[in-house]
Amino acid sequence: MHIPDLEELLAGAHVVSLPMRVKFRGILQREALLLNGPLGWGEFCPFPEYGDPEASRWLASAIEAGWQGFPEPLRTxxxxxxxxxxxxxxxxxxxxxxxxxxxxxxxxxxxxxxxxxxxxxxxxxxxxxxxxxxxxxxxxxxxxxxxxxxxxxxxxxxxxxxxxxxxxxxxxxxxxxxxxxxxxxxxxxxxxxxxxxxxxxxxxxxxxxxxxxxxxxxxxxxxxxxxxxxxxxxxxxxxxxxxxxxxxxxxxxxxxxxxxxxxxxxxxxxxxxxxxxxxxxxxxxxxxxxxLREVHADPGLLAEYAAAPGRREWWLDRLRRVHALLAARCAEPHVHRNFI
Structure with a gap:
């Protein structure tokens, strides 16, 4: 898997906090970091209690969505x-x-x-x-x-x-x-x-x-x-x-x-x-x-539900750490392309 540079990810990063109708997994606000890639939007939203190694899989998934695209569908x-x-x-x-x-x-x-x-x-x-x-x-x-x-x-x-x-x-x-x-x-x-x-x-x-x-x-x-x-x-x-x-x-x-x-x-x-x-x-x-259809994040909604500055910085710091971990792992010569 090709891992984009951190600067490219940060340039298209949006952090949102969405209210929930009922408590689910103990939370009433769902936070997510969205990435705008050349092939579409990806989502990086591992729950806060997950460590960086586990979160790296979520980032790999977001990069696949935005930079690699999805396999051909068999059903719609x-x-x-x-x-x-x-x-x-x-x-x-x-x-x-x-x-x-x-x-x-x-x-x-x-x-x-x-x-x-x-x-x-x-x-x-x-x-x-x-x-x-x-x-x-x-x-x-x-x-x-x-x-x-x-x-x-x-x-x-x-x-x-x-x-x-x-x-x-x-x-x-x-x-x-x-x-x-x-x-x-x-x-x-x-x-x-x-x-x-x-x-x-x-x-x-x-x-x-x-x-x-x-x-x-x-x-x-x-x-x-x-x-x-x-x-x-x-x-x-x-x-x-x-x-x-x-x-x-x-x-x-x-x-x-x-x-x-x-x-x-x-x-x-x-x-x-x-x-x-x-x-x-x-x-x-x-x-x-x-x-089955494509999803395009709406600029107005991204702005309306933007996370508070402190929470945005928390997610961007997490993205920086996890990106470094993912990039280092992908650079290992023995790692299979679907290693994560």
Missing amino acids: SIPVNATVPAVAADRVPEILARFGRVDAVKIKVAEPGQTLDDDAARVDAVRAAFPEAAIRVDANGGWDVPAAVEALTRLAGVGLEYAEQPVPDIAGLAEVRRRLRAAGVPVLIAADESVRKEDDPLKVARAGAADLIVVKVAPLGGVRRALDIVAQAGLPAVVSSALDTSVGIRAGLALAAALPELPYACGLGTVSLLTADVTTDSLVPDDGAIR
């Missing part, structure tokens, strides 16, 4: 799921109303400070609102093995499509999967953090710890590397987002559009969780899908 309409954060059950209809008609819903569970009863009430509210939709839950590794088995056994009654990252580690995923199968509980296990946060994203597939994998473009280092990981893993894949603006969602759509098979609705409808965006043509679901 991408089915997407609605996403329900860990809200009280009585707020579920309000959240779902923003997505319109959908065929699948992902529900956040295992939120710190909440109980399994809270999760069950939220899941039941979604099932009541969408009797025919596929329902999947995402614990973000919030349970241990016994709690995961108990919770998924209970939640399976609504007909779960799969459970995403019920426990934090690969060995735990394998054990949850084994116990559910032994008990005859028909819930598939999906790996997310165990793919994108591991030094070896294929480890989960080799361990037989999951039935499918969740792939996110930015944390994996770009569309081409994600395609390579899916091909090597040999498991069905769900394309998801990392709470991106429409610029980041465009990269997720590029991955979904280029996969040889797309058996599951994608988790790319999360712009609906924001109250603002960086484009006047937001990539939000329409009749359960998003139409």
